[in-house]
Amino acid sequence: MKPVYAHVDRAACIACGLCQMLAPKLFEYDQEGIASYCPDENTGTVPLTGEQLIDFKLAYRRCPTGAIQRSEQPFTQA
Template identity: 55%
Template structure:
Protein backbone atom coordinates (compact mmCIF):
# COMPACT_ATOMS: atom_id res chain seq x y z
CA UNK A 1 0.00 0.00 0.00
CA UNK A 2 0.98 3.59 -0.60
CA UNK A 3 -0.07 6.68 1.31
CA UNK A 4 0.20 10.26 0.14
CA UNK A 5 -0.07 13.77 1.42
CA UNK A 6 1.18 17.20 0.38
CA UNK A 7 3.99 19.16 1.99
CA UNK A 8 1.95 22.35 1.90
CA UNK A 9 4.93 24.52 2.85
CA UNK A 10 6.66 23.85 -0.47
CA UNK A 11 3.59 23.54 -2.74
CA UNK A 12 3.61 26.31 -5.36
CA UNK A 13 -0.01 25.77 -6.48
CA UNK A 14 1.00 24.83 -10.03
CA UNK A 15 -2.09 22.66 -10.51
CA UNK A 16 -0.43 19.54 -11.91
CA UNK A 17 -1.39 17.09 -9.17
CA UNK A 18 -5.07 18.00 -9.32
CA UNK A 19 -5.10 17.90 -13.12
CA UNK A 20 -3.38 14.50 -13.18
CA UNK A 21 -5.11 12.89 -10.19
CA UNK A 22 -8.29 14.83 -9.35
CA UNK A 23 -9.67 12.10 -7.10
CA UNK A 24 -6.57 12.30 -4.92
CA UNK A 25 -5.73 16.02 -4.78
CA UNK A 26 -7.65 19.27 -4.45
CA UNK A 27 -6.80 22.91 -3.70
CA UNK A 28 -7.79 25.18 -0.85
CA UNK A 29 -8.88 28.82 -1.25
CA UNK A 30 -5.22 29.86 -1.56
CA UNK A 31 -4.50 27.32 -4.30
CA UNK A 32 -2.39 25.08 -2.06
CA UNK A 33 -2.91 21.35 -2.63
CA UNK A 34 -4.08 18.77 -0.13
CA UNK A 35 -5.23 15.14 -0.24
CA UNK A 36 -8.98 14.86 -0.64
CA UNK A 37 -9.90 11.70 1.27
CA UNK A 38 -8.20 12.40 4.56
CA UNK A 39 -7.74 16.16 4.72
CA UNK A 40 -4.00 15.84 4.00
CA UNK A 41 -3.33 13.49 6.90
CA UNK A 42 -1.84 10.71 4.74
CA UNK A 43 -3.63 7.93 6.60
CA UNK A 44 -5.93 6.52 3.89
CA UNK A 45 -4.14 4.39 1.28
CA UNK A 46 -4.17 5.20 -2.43
CA UNK A 47 -6.63 2.86 -4.18
CA UNK A 48 -5.13 0.28 -6.54
CA UNK A 49 -6.95 1.75 -9.52
CA UNK A 50 -5.42 5.18 -8.77
CA UNK A 51 -1.80 4.05 -8.52
CA UNK A 52 -0.83 5.01 -12.08
CA UNK A 53 -2.26 8.51 -11.66
CA UNK A 54 -0.64 8.83 -8.23
CA UNK A 55 2.77 7.86 -9.62
CA UNK A 56 2.42 10.30 -12.52
CA UNK A 57 1.43 13.15 -10.18
CA UNK A 58 4.23 12.27 -7.76
CA UNK A 59 6.90 12.33 -10.47
CA UNK A 60 5.45 15.46 -12.12
CA UNK A 61 5.43 17.71 -9.05
CA UNK A 62 8.06 20.39 -9.72
CA UNK A 63 8.82 21.01 -6.04
CA UNK A 64 8.55 17.48 -4.68
CA UNK A 65 5.63 18.55 -2.49
CA UNK A 66 3.79 15.26 -3.03
CA UNK A 67 4.92 12.88 -0.32
CA UNK A 68 4.56 9.11 -0.37
CA UNK A 69 5.00 6.35 2.15
CA UNK A 70 4.31 2.64 2.49
CA UNK A 71 2.97 3.32 6.00
CA UNK A 72 0.39 5.86 7.17
CA UNK A 73 1.95 9.20 8.03
CA UNK A 74 2.12 10.14 11.69
CA UNK A 75 0.71 13.42 12.97
CA UNK A 76 4.23 14.83 13.31
CA UNK A 77 5.16 14.30 9.66
Protein backbone atom coordinates in the same frame (compact mmCIF):
# COMPACT_ATOMS: atom_id res chain seq x y z
CA MET B 1 1.89 -5.27 -2.94
CA LYS B 2 2.91 -2.95 -0.13
CA PRO B 3 0.46 -0.21 0.82
CA VAL B 4 1.12 3.34 -0.37
CA TYR B 5 0.09 6.37 1.65
CA ALA B 6 0.03 9.88 0.20
CA HIS B 7 0.42 13.32 1.66
CA VAL B 8 1.09 16.84 0.38
CA ASP B 9 3.68 18.88 2.20
CA ARG B 10 1.66 22.04 1.88
CA ALA B 11 4.61 24.23 2.86
CA ALA B 12 6.46 22.97 -0.22
CA CYS B 13 3.55 23.38 -2.65
CA ILE B 14 3.84 26.32 -5.05
CA ALA B 15 0.23 26.12 -6.26
CA CYS B 16 1.19 25.21 -9.82
CA GLY B 17 -2.03 23.26 -10.42
CA LEU B 18 -0.38 20.27 -12.05
CA CYS B 19 -1.44 17.56 -9.63
CA GLN B 20 -5.11 18.38 -9.88
CA MET B 21 -4.87 18.34 -13.65
CA LEU B 22 -3.20 14.92 -13.65
CA ALA B 23 -5.20 13.35 -10.82
CA PRO B 24 -8.40 15.35 -10.33
CA LYS B 25 -9.94 12.82 -7.95
CA LEU B 26 -6.95 12.86 -5.63
CA PHE B 27 -5.99 16.50 -5.17
CA GLU B 28 -7.89 19.61 -4.25
CA TYR B 29 -6.83 23.16 -3.56
CA ASP B 30 -7.56 25.77 -0.96
CA GLN B 31 -8.36 29.37 -1.89
CA GLU B 32 -4.67 30.13 -2.40
CA GLY B 33 -4.19 27.15 -4.69
CA ILE B 34 -2.22 25.09 -2.18
CA ALA B 35 -2.86 21.41 -2.74
CA SER B 36 -3.92 18.66 -0.40
CA TYR B 37 -4.52 14.98 -0.91
CA CYS B 38 -8.28 14.78 -0.63
CA PRO B 39 -9.24 11.08 -0.22
CA ASP B 40 -8.10 11.12 3.41
CA GLU B 41 -8.10 14.90 3.97
CA ASN B 42 -4.31 14.96 3.61
CA THR B 43 -3.78 12.93 6.76
CA GLY B 44 -1.78 10.28 4.90
CA THR B 45 -3.44 7.53 6.89
CA VAL B 46 -5.56 5.69 4.30
CA PRO B 47 -3.72 3.59 1.72
CA LEU B 48 -4.38 4.26 -1.94
CA THR B 49 -6.35 1.77 -3.97
CA GLY B 50 -4.78 0.27 -7.06
CA GLU B 51 -6.86 2.53 -9.26
CA GLN B 52 -5.88 5.65 -7.31
CA LEU B 53 -2.24 4.66 -7.49
CA ILE B 54 -2.14 4.94 -11.27
CA ASP B 55 -3.14 8.61 -11.25
CA PHE B 56 -1.19 9.30 -8.09
CA LYS B 57 2.07 8.21 -9.68
CA LEU B 58 1.58 10.63 -12.56
CA ALA B 59 1.20 13.54 -10.18
CA TYR B 60 3.90 12.33 -7.79
CA ARG B 61 6.48 12.17 -10.56
CA ARG B 62 5.60 15.54 -12.07
CA CYS B 63 5.25 17.71 -8.97
CA PRO B 64 7.98 20.32 -9.50
CA THR B 65 8.82 20.77 -5.83
CA GLY B 66 8.50 17.26 -4.42
CA ALA B 67 5.62 18.44 -2.25
CA ILE B 68 3.69 15.25 -3.01
CA GLN B 69 5.02 12.58 -0.71
CA ARG B 70 4.50 8.85 -0.56
CA SER B 71 5.29 6.30 2.08
CA GLU B 72 4.73 2.64 2.80
CA GLN B 73 3.84 3.68 6.35
CA PRO B 74 1.02 6.00 7.40
CA PHE B 75 2.12 9.61 7.83
CA THR B 76 1.94 11.06 11.29
CA GLN B 77 0.83 14.64 11.52
CA ALA B 78 3.08 17.19 13.18
